[in-house]
Amino acid sequence: MMGLVLLGLIVVLGLWFVAIYNGMVGGRNAVKEAWAQIDVQLKRRHDLIPNLVETVKGYASHEKTTLDDVMRARTQATAAHGPSAQGPAEQQLNGALGRLFAVAEQYPDLKANTNFLALQEELASTENRIGFARQHFNDSVRDYNTRIQSIPANFFAAGFGFAPESFFELDDPAARQTPTVKF
Numbered sequence: 127m128m129g130l131v132l133l134g135l136i137v138v139l140g141l142w143f144v145a146i147y148n149g150m151v152g153g154r155n156a157v158k159e160a161w162a163q164i165d166v167q168l169k170r171r172h173d174l175i176p177n178l179v180e181t182v183k184g185y186a187s188h189e190k191t192t193l194d195d196v197m198r199a200r201t202q203a204t205a206a207h208g209p210s211a212q213g214p215a216e217q218q219l220n221g222a223l224g225r226l227f228a229v230a231e232q233y234p235d236l237k238a239n240t241n242f243l244a245l246q247e248e249l250a251s252t253e254n255r256i257g258f259a260r261q262h263f264n265d266s267v268r269d270y271n272t273r274i275q276s277i278p279a280n281f282f283a284a285g286f287g288f289a290p291e292s293f294f295e296l297d298d299p300a301a302r303q304t305p306t307v308k309f
Contacts, residue, residue, distance in 0.1 A: 146279050150288045153270035157291050160263035161209070164294065167256045168203065168212070174252060175200045175223075178245045182226060185236040189229045196222040209263075209294040223249075260294050267291045 179193050186193075199215075199222040206215035230236050237243075271290045274283035283289075 143282070146282060147286065150270075150274055150279055150283060150286070153266075153273045154288060154291075156266045157263070157270050160259070160266040161294075164212075164256065164259040164263055167252060167259045168216070171249065171252045171256060172200055172204050174245060174249050175219075178226070178242075178249065181239065181242045181245060182230055182233075182236060185233045185239070186229055192222075192225050192229050196226050198222075209292050213295060264293050267293050 175196060179196055182189070183193060196219075199219040203212070203215040203219045206212045230242070273279055274288045274290065279288075
């Protein structure tokens with residue numbers, strides 16, 4: 127009888143451990159999936175920018191420095207990977223886009239161009255999607271970090287390679303603002 131109770135206790139502890147481990151794996155995978163969604167939206171944004179620059183180029187060809195800055199910032203943002211590298215790169219891109227839209231303000235014909243208006247709408251939509259994806263990512267990071275730092279999972283997390291994840295944050299308060307694309 128005692129052996130049966132001991133066997134039952136071992137089975138219960140084993141299932142308890144499996145549940146804790148699987149919960150940590152699920153949390154880590156949720157963080158990875160959330161980051162992948164940010165990547166998808168940032169790629170969409172990065173793909174729109176060359177079209178936007180080309181449209182502006184036709185109207186504001188003498189604004190070469192601003193256009194070059196946007197493309198340089200886009201290249202850096204495209205090359206950055208992970209929250210710690212992506213944050214500063216996206217800050218630079220946000221600043222460059224803000225300057226681009228300030229230049230576009232000076233050209234009434236450009237503001238009325240249907241191609242420019244469509245790109246502007248796509249960019250605004252993408253900025254909203256990026257915001258939601260960032261929020262989802264940070265929610266996933268919070269849930270995962272809470273899980274691996276809470277008792278009893280914290281006793282096992284480090285031993286099985288579960289480390290806290292970093293939130294996706296922008297250091298510059300101005301970069302937290304979506305570039306203004308309203309004309």
